[in-house]
Amino acid sequence: MGKTKRKNVMVGGRVFFTSDHHFGHFNITKYQNRPFNSSKEMDEFLIEKWNSVVSSEDIVFHLGDFTLRGLKFADMIWRRLNGNIKMVAPPYHHDRKWIEEYRIGDGSIPCESKSGLLVDLYEGPHVLQTIEGFHPHIVLYHFPFAVWDRKHYGSWHLHGHSHGRFKGEGLCMDVGVDTEIANYCPVSLEQVRDFMENTKKEFLESITLAKVE
Numbered sequence: 001m002g003k004t005k006r007k008n009v010m011v012g013g014r015v016f017f018t019s020d021h022h023f024g025h026f027n028i029t030k031y032q033n034r035p036f037n038s039s040k041e042m043d044e045f046l047i048e049k050w051n052s053v054v055s056s057e058d059i060v061f062h063l064g065d066f067t068l069r070g071l072k073f074a075d076m077i078w079r080r081l082n083g084n085i086k087m088v089a090p091p092y093h094h095d096r097k098w099i100e101e102y103r104i105g106d107g108s109i110p111c112e113s114k115s116g117l118l119v120d121l122y123e124g125p126h127v128l129q130t131i132e133g134f135h136p137h138i139v140l141y142h143f144p145f146a147v148w149d150r151k152h153y154g155s156w157h158l159h160g161h162s163h164g165r166f167k168g169e170g171l172c173m174d175v176g177v178d179t180e181i182a183n184y185c186p187v188s189l190e191q192v193r194d195f196m197e198n199t200k201k202e203f204l205e206s207i208t209l210a211k212v213e
Helices: 039-053 071-078 096-103 189-212
Strands: 015-018 059-062 084-088 120-122 126-128 138-140 156-159 172-174
Touching: 015 189, 071 096, 156 189, 172 189
Parallel strands: 015 059, 059 084, 084 120, 138 156, 156 172
Antiparallel strands: 126 138
16 A cells, blocks of 8 residues: 555644544444434444544544444545544454455555545554643553553553443543543543543542541
8 A cells, every 4th residue: 555655744733532433333323322324324424523623634543443344445434534543453353354454455545534644553552652731641542451551650541442331440531432522523632631630630539538538
């Protein structure tokens, strides 16, 4: 696919995180009670929600379960989504079909977003060490971790997979589209920061109450 010949530039927009769209997967509507009559209806809604908050200059980290289908279908969706898209997806879960095809691609499928930027793939946990004005260390992965790098120093962990059903200990957050905070949209870095500040406050309050009791 010419991945070694092309450079994807980190542009200067906002930063978003998201997960678990399941594009083209109608059964997810049953599992998650999504109110759609077809996968096409769901896909159109999710694309509209994405583009309602993400501009062409923004960066979006997608933490997996993008689609169970192949690379041609994934590319068809990417080409309708705004932003500089970074896929953080394990190669052995629901994304494995398109990831296998992505690895051996010959360039015939462009794998670009609507913004004309190459979609990047990170198959293992990805760490954001510095984002200006925000927390310096964020660990990204599809599955939630019990322990992650620098957790004891207050680092953040963002994940998907659990569709809002998992609440871990520490500064971790499910950014999947089925969570209440996401409401089917990518979650902004500002929303993540507010969530982490509230989580930290609740944790400190629980410690104080425990000492009093």
